[in-house]
Amino acid sequence: MNRVLLDSNIFLHALGKDEALRHSCAEIIDQLAAGAFVGEAACLLVNEVVHVRHRRSGDRRRAVLDGRAAAQLLVLRTVDDVDTITALELFLSHERLQMNDAVQVAVARRYGLVTVLSTDRGLDGIPGLRRIDPVDREAVAQLIAG
Numbered sequence: 001m002n003r004v005l006l007d008s009n010i011f012l013h014a015l016g017k018d019e020a021l022r023h024s025c026a027e028i029i030d031q032l033a034a035g036a037f038v039g040e041a042a043c044l045l046v047n048e049v050v051h052v053r054h055r056r057s058g059d060r061r062r063a064v065l066d067g068r069a070a071a072q073l074l075v076l077r078t079v080d081d082v083d084t085i086t087a088l089e090l091f092l093s094h095e096r097l098q099m100n101d102a103v104q105v106a107v108a109r110r111y112g113l114v115t116v117l118s119t120d121r122g123l124d125g126i127p128g129l130r131r132i133d134p135v136d137r138e139a140v141a142q143l144i145a146g
Contacts, residue, residue: 002146005108006032006039007101007118008048010134011070015053021119024134028117032073036144039117040075042083042107048100077107086110096122105129115143 014025032039046067054063086106091099098120105126108116115130116123117140123131132139 001035002037002115002143003111003113004037004039004143005104005113005116005118005129006041006045006074007104007116007120007123008041008045008052008070009119010117011045011049011066012052013119013134015066020135024137024140025119028134028140029073031140031144038075039073040077040108040111040113042079042104043076044079044100044103045074046071046076077111079103079107080110083107083110090126094122094126096124097126098122117143 010025010028013021014029016022031037049070050063050067053066054060057063083103083106086109087099087102090102090105091097094102097105101120101123104116105123108129114128115132117132117134119133120131123129132143134140
């Protein structure tokens with residue numbers, strides 16, 4: 001079964017206002033929940049989901065529920081000191097890469113993940129990592145098919 005790094009934006013767009021992204025990301029989450037693939041992420045993904053959901057809604061309870069829902073669907077990986085050092089180097093080497101994403105990439109490398117589902121183009125061009133955009137239905141279908 002395919003193991004895939006999931007970016008927090010998959011969960012956030014599934015709850016967002018952009019209809020095309022909401023639909024595509026919700027389908028990915030449905031496939032994840034159905035066991036079509038294994039989703040993994042650094043534990044800070046839950047932080048990001050809760051932070052953004054709270055900032056947008058002001059509703060702490062809803063934000064925590066959304067974070068828990070994401071956590072229940074994923075294999076969450078810890079971030080260690082080596083990941084932090086690796087993330088700093090990635091951040092320095094890739095101008096479009098944000099620090100939280102650099103941590104996710106470092107954790108993905110440690111766990112042998114080579115594919116990430118994300119809308120974030122800042123993840124493009126990172127050696128050893130292939131980004132699949134959730135709106136690319138063909139690429140998503142191929143990923144799920146194995």
